[in-house]
Amino acid sequence: MTLFSGTSAPRAKIxxxxxxxxxxxxxxxxxxxxxxxxxxxxxxxxxTWHSFxxxxxxxxxxxAILWYTFKPKDEIHIRExxxxxxxxxxxxxxxxxxxxxxxxxxxxxxxxxFETMSALTTTGSTILGGETSGGFINPDIEEIPKSFLLWRxxxxxxxxxxxxxxxxxxxxxxxxxxxxxxxxxxPGPTTDKLTPRVQETAKLLxxxxxxxxxxxxxxxxxxxxxxWFEAINHAFSTMATGGFSTKNASIEAFDSAYIDWVIILxxxxxxxxxxxxxxxxxxxxxxxxxxREIRFYALIAMIGIFIVSGSLWLLDEYHILDALRYGAFxxxxxxxxxxxxxxxxxxxxxxxxxxLFLLFFTGGCAGSTAGGIKMVRWMILIRNTSxxxxxxxxxxxxxxxxxxxxxxxxxxxxxxxSFFILYIFIFALGAFIISLFGYDxxxxxxxxxxxxxxxxPGWGDFGPTDNFAHLPYLGKWVLIFLMMVGRLEIFTVLxxxxxxxxxx
Amino acid sequence: MRITIIGAGEIxxxxxxxxxxxxxxxxxxxxxxxxxxxxxESLDVLPVEGNxxxxxxxxxxxxxxxxxxxxxxxxxxxNMISGMIGKRLGAKMVIARIRSDELTDKNSxxxxxxxxxxxxIHPELSAAQEIAQLLKRxxxxxxxxxxxxxxxxxxxxxxxxxPLIKQNLNEYAANYPDLTFRVVAIGRRGRTIxxxxxxxIQSYDQIFILASTNDINAIIKTTGKKxxxxxxxxxxxxxxxxxxxxxxxxxxxxxxxxxxxxxxxYDKAEELAIEMKEVMVxxxxxxxxxLLVTEGINEMDAFIAVTxxxxxxxxxxxxxxxxxxxxxxxxxxxxxxxxxxxxxGLDAIINKKASASSEIHxxxxxGNVVSVAELRGxxxxxxxxxxxxxxxxxxxxxxKLKLPQGCVVGAIICDQQVEIATGQTQINAKDRVIVFxxxxxxxxxxxxxx
Numbered sequence: 001m002t003l004f005s006g007t008s009a010p011r012a013k014i015x016x017x018x019x020x021x022x023x024x025x026x027x028x029x030x031x032x033x034x035x036x037x038x039x040x041x042x043x044x045x046x047x048t049w050h051s052f053x054x055x056x057x058x059x060x061x062x063x064a065i066l067w068y069t070f071k072p073k074d075e076i077h078i079r080e081x082x083x084x085x086x087x088x089x090x091x092x093x094x095x096x097x098x099x100x101x102x103x104x105x106x107x108x109x110x111x112x113x114f115e116t117m118s119a120l121t122t123t124g125s126t127i128l129g130g131e132t133s134g135g136f137i138n139p140d141i142e143e144i145p146k147s148f149l150l151w152r153x154x155x156x157x158x159x160x161x162x163x164x165x166x167x168x169x170x171x172x173x174x175x176x177x178x179x180x181x182x183x184x185x186x187p188g189p190t191t192d193k194l195t196p197r198v199q200e201t202a203k204l205l206x207x208x209x210x211x212x213x214x215x216x217x218x219x220x221x222x223x224x225x226x227x228w229f230e231a232i233n234h235a236f237s238t239m240a241t242g243g244f245s246t247k248n249a250s251i252e253a254f255d256s257a258y259i260d261w262v263i264i265l266x267x268x269x270x271x272x273x274x275x276x277x278x279x280x281x282x283x284x285x286x287x288x289x290x291x292r293e294i295r296f297y298a299l300i301a302m303i304g305i306f307i308v309s310g311s312l313w314l315l316d317e318y319h320i321l322d323a324l325r326y327g328a329f330x331x332x333x334x335x336x337x338x339x340x341x342x343x344x345x346x347x348x349x350x351x352x353x354x355x356l357f358l359l360f361f362t363g364g365c366a367g368s369t370a371g372g373i374k375m376v377r378w379m380i381l382i383r384n385t386s387x388x389x390x391x392x393x394x395x396x397x398x399x400x401x402x403x404x405x406x407x408x409x410x411x412x413x414x415x416x417x418s419f420f421i422l423y424i425f426i427f428a429l430g431a432f433i434i435s436l437f438g439y440d441x442x443x444x445x446x447x448x449x450x451x452x453x454x455x456x457p458g459w460g461d462f463g464p465t466d467n468f469a470h471l472p473y474l475g476k477w478v479l480i481f482l483m484m485v486g487r488l489e490i491f492t493v494l495x496x497x498x499x500x501x502x503x504x
Numbered sequence: 505m506r507i508t509i510i511g512a513g514e515i516x517x518x519x520x521x522x523x524x525x526x527x528x529x530x531x532x533x534x535x536x537x538x539x540x541x542x543x544x545e546s547l548d549v550l551p552v553e554g555n556x557x558x559x560x561x562x563x564x565x566x567x568x569x570x571x572x573x574x575x576x577x578x579x580x581x582x583n584m585i586s587g588m589i590g591k592r593l594g595a596k597m598v599i600a601r602i603r604s605d606e607l608t609d610k611n612s613x614x615x616x617x618x619x620x621x622x623x624x625i626h627p628e629l630s631a632a633q634e635i636a637q638l639l640k641r642x643x644x645x646x647x648x649x650x651x652x653x654x655x656x657x658x659x660x661x662x663x664x665x666x667p668l669i670k671q672n673l674n675e676y677a678a679n680y681p682d683l684t685f686r687v688v689a690i691g692r693r694g695r696t697i698x699x700x701x702x703x704x705i706q707s708y709d710q711i712f713i714l715a716s717t718n719d720i721n722a723i724i725k726t727t728g729k730k731x732x733x734x735x736x737x738x739x740x741x742x743x744x745x746x747x748x749x750x751x752x753x754x755x756x757x758x759x760x761x762x763x764x765x766x767x768x769x770y771d772k773a774e775e776l777a778i779e780m781k782e783v784m785v786x787x788x789x790x791x792x793x794x795l796l797v798t799e800g801i802n803e804m805d806a807f808i809a810v811t812x813x814x815x816x817x818x819x820x821x822x823x824x825x826x827x828x829x830x831x832x833x834x835x836x837x838x839x840x841x842x843x844x845x846x847x848x849g850l851d852a853i854i855n856k857k858a859s860a861s862s863e864i865h866x867x868x869x870x871g872n873v874v875s876v877a878e879l880r881g882x883x884x885x886x887x888x889x890x891x892x893x894x895x896x897x898x899x900x901x902x903x904k905l906k907l908p909q910g911c912v913v914g915a916i917i918c919d920q921q922v923e924i925a926t927g928q929t930q931i932n933a934k935d936r937v938i939v940f941x942x943x944x945x946x947x948x949x950x951x952x953x954x
Contacts, residue, residue: 394784394786394798394799395798396786396787396788396795396798396799397784397785397786397787397799398770398773398774398776398777398785398786398787399777399784400774400777400778402781405781407777407778
């Protein structure tokens with residue numbers, strides 16, 4: 001029947017109308033998010049509320065026009081899915097950058113887009129503070145209005161679980177090809193569907209996300225060093241594994257062991273697959289604790305804490321409890337690609353600092369809000385390599401790659417391998433381009449991996465005590481691209497650059 | 505008895521052949537004309553062409569009057585349905601070949617009795633279990649559990665230098681007064697001897713000893729065979745038997761087996777590799793000497809050849825034997841090949857069809873005789889008889905009875921207790937007695953029990 005009704009017959013052409021229509025829906029949706037900072041402005045009596053209202057108005061009108069003009073009539077196919085997701089993230093960064101420019105907080109549009117993309121992709125690299133290459137002086141984090149602090153954290157939070165996943169959860173419009181979008185946006189090589197309907201899955205994931213965020217908010221709020229506004233911002237930022245803080249000195253500014261440990265705990269939680277969290281909350285302890293990726297993630301975290309804290313204690317002569325606190329915080333901040341700071345790791349001993357550098361290439365679990373290469377990909381790569389070694393000894397043996405009892409299909413192995421190669425290649429290319437602007441090796445490497453891994457702070461001139469303001473504009477656009485490529489896990493964006501994608 | 509067999513495949517044919525030769529009335533139903541004509545041409549059975557799940561065809565095959573309905577098509581579901589219909593039509597007993605183990609699972613919502621199935625058989629699983637038994641008793645050529653495993657019947661091929669050579673059975677028994685056992689059959693150059701005490705053991709004899717399971721190890725020692733512990737096994741052929749065996753060994757809780765399995769079909773090999781984590785699956789030809797040597801066949805403790813190609817099973821087992829693998833087991837179902845095994849020096853052979861028929865024989869009564877096991881390569885029958893009130897057998901101890909030629913009393917089962925028979929043993933009424941005898945002695949023995 002479907003063959004004749006034409007609704008799901010294969011279609012060679014990309015349906016650009018449908019792409020624009022759905023893009024419009026997401027832009028419209030961002031308008032609601034822009035209303036929240038405006039409310040904060042009103043609450044604190046600041047005059048920047050109009051910038052958010054104007055931006056929201058633009059989002060609503062552009063979105064509505066696109067949606068009603070190009071309303072999709074057909075199901076979305078995989079190619080349109082990639083295009084929609086990439087264009088959505090790009091255009092939301094542009095729309096989200098508008099308030100910065102309208103209110104005059106940031107003089108340069110590039111900086112505004114950089115800050116918004118960094119927020120949405122949960123990177124946490126900032127251009128706030130210091131002189132830009134264009135000769136402007138960007139304000140410090142603590143100098144900008146509270147509404148903009150909230151806007152940065154809120155963008156983190158929306159981008160963390162995925163703004164498209166959120167739309168799927170609450171907007172009924174996407175019965176059409178929702179799974180394509182869901183997969184294209186979700187981190188990890190495979191997508192864990194909890195329920196038969198994608199909308200239900202999206203709702204459940206967001207439900208878990210909201211619950212954890214609220215719990216962290218309460219735990220932070222009870223501490224006297226944080227008021228409710230700061231607690232909300234940091235809860236948003238932690239659960240999204242973002243890294244934006246309301247303080248110039250990041251979490252170090254609060255100087256509280258309690259706050260550090262709460263954030264350590266929630267960074268760890270945010271780095272775990274949310275589908276597994278859901279199962280745990282449902283009482284399925286077994287599948288949570290038997291999950292190989294979670295175990296591997298916990299193991300890497302423990303090894304990291306052991307080495308980094310141990311080196312701080314023995315080589316940098318920290319008190320043992322301080323070594324544990326600062327070491328664990330930084331290990332989790334980098335492993336989960338959050339990028340908060342409580343200490344300047346660049347002045348640490350080489351052993352601890354180097355191990356932390358290695359962690360820049362890890363990332364959390366698939367299906368978490370973390371960025372990076374991800375645990376499960378590393379597991380598959382490691383297993384694949386040890387399989388190859390075994391294969392040399394037993395040329396005729398058939399040795400499946402396994403994670404736990406689950407055999408990984410050749411397809412996924414190939415995808416993971418090409419993901420890794422592309423990731424390293426893009427990272428290296430990015431670092432090379434940054435080096436062309438006259439930065440040293442560690443700065444170039446740090447900027448590139450911090451952007452593609454959605455981590456935030458890098459090394460050298462982009463270290464935890466510096467920011468990205470001084471990077472020339474072209475370099476900022478390169479990093480904007482890297483952040484998006486990293487967040488959408490390479491293929492979703494890169495496929496748009498392949499001629500085959502556009503062929504009819 | 506009236507027996508209807510559904511499915512004229514490998515197993516169905518074998519059963520029809522055995523049962524019809526035992527003078528049962530056998531009806532065979534199959535939908536394939538060709539396999540059916542093969543049955544009707546060579547066997548004295550009634551062929552019925554029809555669908556195993558069609559009530560009309562089952563009625564045509566007189567399933568309602570059958571004492572036993574045996575459903576052995578290659579498809580589980582067909583066997584289930586025809587079993588259900590057969591039971592409703594009035595078949596007294598339904599035996600079905602079910603490969604899936606889900607019905608026997610404790611948590612299964614469906615039990616075999618829900619489907620009207622009285623007995624489930626799984627020839628491949630039985631064969632695999634038998635091989636696993638042989639691996640645990642490395643020196644035996646046959647291991648058969650009797651009386652729920654309380655007793656075992658083991659076959660041992662004696663070497664030239666065995667201490668037993670030139671002893672007669674009375675001397676043998678007298679040398680080991682602490683052990684209770686009975687030599688119940690001897691295979692010698694293709695002939696089967698049901699021995700009395702005066703028979704002398706010769707080199708290369710295959711002797712069958714019945715004993716309590718606990719004594720078996722000590723008895724194996726008396727034959728001069730070393731009971732070696734096997735740890736590594738190479739399985740040639742990922743057929744159902746090979747796969748089942750690998751699974752059984754993986755689940756062995758007493759030790760960790762090192763298992764390699766060779767399968768020539770790549771897709772099948774990959775499937776097995778994915779399913780079985782502990783098994784190293786190799787893709788290649790099981791008779792390829794290069795492959796066997798690269799994978800260290802000479803360091804393996806056991807080699808099991810269970811491919812569908814029986815000739816290559818024999819060849820690859822001989823190759824393994826040549827490379828001094830301690831134990832080889834070969835799947836050989838062709839009747840012509842079975843007697844050869846001893847001559848060419850194979851350790852043990854497994855016969856899938858025999859496994860099936862011995863399972864079914866437990867339910868096929870010839871008068872009050874129940875066959876409990878079949879011995880491979882020799883012609884002796886293992887039967888279970890119940891001594892009737894006032895029968896000849898209950899009147900004197902065994903030594904004083906005049907038992908017919910070619911017959912020996914092995915053991916007595918009384919109130920769940922198992923006792924190995926000796927000369928002094930007195931059989932009482934209602935005792936169940938396990939007797940080993942040549943086929944032509946069955947009638948005479950049976951009379952003693954009535």
